[in-house]
Amino acid sequence: MDKNNSEKQTTQSNQKEEISRRNFIKKAGLVTGGIIGSGLIGGIIGNQWWTGTENDVVNETAPDFSEARVFFNRREDFSVLSWTTERILPEDDNGPGAIALGVPYFIDKQLAGAWGNNTDEYMKGPFIEGEDTQGFQSALNRGEIFIQGIRKITEVSKNEFGDSFEELDEEQQIEVLTMFENGEIELQGVGSDTFFNMLIQGTLEGAYSDPLYGGNRNMDGWRMKEYPGPQSSYINVIEKEEFNFMDPISLSNYN
Amino acid sequence: MPKVLKKVDVVTVGVGWTGGIIAAELSKAGYQVVGLERGKEETLEDYNQMKDELKYGHSRNEMMNSLSDDTLTFRNTLDSQALPIREPENLRIGTNTGGGGSHWAAQCHRYLPYDYEIFSQTVERYGKEKIPEGMTIQDWGITYDEIEPYYDKFEKMAGISGEQDPMGPERSSPFPTPPMKEVPATRLFKEAAKNLGYHPISLPSASISETYENPDGQTIYGCQYCSFCYSHGCEFGAKSDPVITVIPTAKNTGNFELRTDANVTRILYEGGQATGVLYTDTRTGQEFEQPADVVALTSYTFNNVRLLLLSEIGTPYNPETGEGVIGKNFCDHHAADGASAARGFFNDRKFNLHMGAGGLGAIFTDYVGDNFDHSEVDFIHGGICRITQGGAGPISNNPVPRGTPRWGSEFKEKSLYYANRVLNVNFMFAVMPWKHHYLDLDPTYTDSTGDPLLRVTFDFEEQDHNLLSFGRDICVEMMEEMGADIVEPSEDIEHVKASFTFQHSSGGAIMGESPDTSAVNNYSQMWDMDNLFVIGASAFPHFGAPNPTGTAGALAYRAAEGIDKYLSNDGGQLVRAKESKKYI
Incomplete structure (x- = not known):
């Protein structure tokens, strides 16, 4: 553990x-x-x-007033989300994992906004389960899917291992999430595999998007990937054969 | 009641590349032009702070049209129920002025002489039996030599960077700007291709290699290779875009009025002539009628066709009988990147994959069109082998060898290790039309105003599987020659998915020689309505191998000339219809 x-x-x-x-x-x-x-x-x-x-x-530590939950009211939901993202992108020798990168807060903020509310999705019915090639057809928005899915993770953890998700050991947590990934868990109005794909997507986005969104804390996600952020020009180095490492910058110091 | 406005010479429906070209050319010629744009007006200032993969990349799609009001429905076959494409990441169509011409990767090719005469040349060289039953290829009603001056015009306006393709058709003048820079990945590709006996060249690019002033006096700046081209607007004005070229050119004449927030809902007509368009100001809900001598439909393929169907202009295509033309020969190029490709992992070599430009790359065209003998292969046409370095964004760039889990420790380890150690070679293939691939109005789903959505019926056929497999082998051969340690061929895709993500969709209002088999003539003028021009990739009778913008741009310049001819003479059809060729 x-x-x-x-x-x-x-x-x-x-x-x-x-x-x-x-x-x-x-x-x-x-x-x-x-x-x-x-x-x-x-x-x-x-x-x-x-x-x-x-x-x-x-000697000052900057208080980060933006690290407060805006979508998840229940503490336990947020804790399950946090440990889920950590299992998807764990801390290792390469660098921080999802929690240290601020991914849970990133996802919380995204769910409270346009992404969580499916503002740009076509949400008119009828909702019919189609063929595999016809794509996402749920009447639920992502916020509703996350709440339902996260609580189902808690339920499955208790049923399978007799404890809440955050108390399980790493192997048990992986086992629970694998059941979701394989679509073995029944959710209403959405497949558990679809929900799990959203978790993977949200985690990678939180780890590697510009830190302005609350994830990729201190640009450490970009450092792990040797990605330099929004640089204005590579015209003088792009022809070179050798790898060109640059310390990253973010949109907060671009322009 | 709609408010009736003052009549103008020309009204365009949409102000992207095709609408911008029509507006620029006709306003320069002294005509009064109104451009109706559903979205907002964009300027270079709007491209500030755009280096944001989350907001503009494949996830949040901020430069694309929202699907909240309308979308497409999709099905693979005639007997299944179409369902709406609900997520914006699966239907990415530009919005605001500039449209797709603002977010494009800016790879700017020409179609081949073979494309324009595909039916005749195939029959002539291989016999009619080479064309499988149900494949509805036909000649375009114009030859390459006739369209060449319009390619030249588009490329000079856009400042395209490139070099003559030894395998390609002759050009009337060289590229306006020299090719883009060579980078390690393109050098590796070109060396491997030469070793294998192919003829590699730099990819023709509209992110341009040096600062250039076009014939209209607009400046496009030299590319900085900062990587934020595709899905983004270029803050430096270094990617050719209607917003910095044809739209300001039109405005400078004093004869062009841009009207934004204007959603055109119908084309109006009386006695076989278009009288104007009906549109809604999306801010107020007020309806307006804009009368015009000529209506130019210059939105994207899907909306061009949908407006014709909603307005009941032309005969809708019937996939059972093959009769009718509106909706016919729908093709889509969108699976090209994934389905016919090879990925190479390099254990000991790192590339600067975060740098690049949408049009930075290399290609060879030895296997496109009829550049090689098709006697022994079970498909027609072909594809272009390509490597690009557009700049890998860190959210989407998580390459792992096949068999690696999609999450967890091993995923993290390998996706970080290979993030800068992976190259992709792909085969951009041509897409042939079929009798049962078409567009019509959906019987169930509607937009926010209650009008039916457009329905797409489309799938891969045996031709596609055979061609994709052929192209995949070439990509694998290339990747092995390039020295990758792990070479992975792409997996075959059995059926096309509801995912139209590159704005490479064509047909539905196709051009041709006869009103029996096509909707428009080679000036993009409707056979059934002399003063209605339907412009863009909706006019392509099939989808050629490379990206479509160069060809859509050439057709728009020819259409502009046609509209001028129509207005300055006595109207009427600009082209005499030929006897319908007996296509299959």
Whole structure:
């Protein structure tokens, strides 16, 4: 069971984040002397008027006001979601897993918005189960599917192993999720395989999308993949034979 | 009651590449043109902060039309019930000014002389029995030599970068700009192709290699290879796009009015002549009638055909009898990337896959059209072998060798290891039309106003499986020659899925020699309605091997010339119909 290990890594990741922010401030040339109050670090980036010194911010931990649940009201649902994403993209020697990357908060925010509400989907009936080639035909939106699916994970965990999902060991968690992946679990209005595909999609999106959405914390998902983010030009390096590693930037410091 | 507006010379339905070209050419010639666009107006400013794979890539599809109001329905066969395509990731059609011309990958090819005379040349060389029963190929009613000047015009307007294909037809002038840069992946591809006796060239690209001023005085800037082309607008103005070319050209004349938020619902007509269009301002719900001397249908293939069917213009196609023309010969290119390809994993070599441009790549055309002898193969036409480096986004780029789980430790390990160690070679294949592949109105599903949705009936045939398998072998041969450690051929796809994701759909209002077998003549003018022009890939009688924009653009330039002829003379048909050839 590597849950504790993962929590430790999360802390490490927060420390890394702090370090990297300092580096950013340094690199961006914003350090010109002056004083800054606690809690303002998040607002520094992009604020040209800030005149703090590097030392002023070293011991501050930036509170992240965006890490609060907006879609999942029940604590247990969010915990099951979190451990599910961690099993999909676990912490390992390559770097942080889904939890440390902020994936659960990313998915929570996405479910509260257009994606979760199927704003851009055609949602008129009749809803008929078609052939395999005819694609998704559910009357449920993704938010409804996630709530139903997550609670079913809890139910299956209790039935199969007598405990809640987060208390199962890693192998048991994988076993439960594999049943969903294989479409063996009955859900109403959607297949459990479809639900599981959404979990995989949401996890990869949370790990590798621009950090502006709340995942890919500190761009560590991009670092693992050696992806440099939204660079403005590669015209001078694209012809080269060797791999060109660049530290990533995000849309918050693009332009 | 709709409010009736002042009559204009020309109204376009949609303002993307084809609408923009019509607007630019006719407003330059002094005609009053109104462009009706269902979406909003886009400018380069709207392309800021677009380097966002989540928002603009295959998941959230922000540059694409929302499906909340309308979509397509889809089925594989005539006897099954069509169901709606519900998710935007499975039906990606551009919206706002620029349309598909803003989000395209900008690979800009020409069709072949063979494409334009596919029926005659196949029969002449192999006999009529080479064409299987039910395959409805026909000649386009124009030859390559006749359409060539219009390709030239489109390519000069768009500044296309490229080099002469030794296997391809002659060009009347060289490419406006030199080919895009070589990168390790394209070098590897070209060397392997040469070793195998093929004739590789750089892919013709509308993300252009150097800053260029087009004949209309519009500037397209040199590409920065930043990778955000496909599905995105180019913030640098380095990808040819109606928003930075034909639309401003039209506006500069003072003769063009762009009207956004205008959803055209019907083409209006009286006594066999179009009188204008009916549209709704989507902000207020107010209906307007825009009278015009000429109506140019310049939206995407699906909407062009749907508006004809909803307006009851032309004879709807009947797949049982083969009679009628509206909806006939629907083809779609969308499975091309996945179904006929090879993937190569390199254990000891890394590529800069995050860099690139939509049009950066290399191809060879030794196996396209009738460039090789088809006597011993069980298909007609062929495909183009291609490698591209469009820039791999980190959300979608998770390559793992076959047999690896889709999630968990092993997935993470391998997807990170191979993220920059994988190349794909694919075979862009031509798609032939069939008697039972067509478009009509769905009997069950409707849009938000209650009008029926367009229904697509389409599948792979034996021709496709044979051609895809042939192309797959070539891709595997190439990938092995390129030195990949693991070479994986793509898996055959048994049936086409409800997924129209590249905006490569054609037919439904096809061009030809006779009103018996086609909807429009070679000026894209309706045989049944002299002042209605239906422009774009809806006019293709089949889908050639490469991407469609160059050909749709050429047809639009020819249509613009036709509209000018129509308006400056006494109207009437611009082409004399020929006796209907006895197609199968």
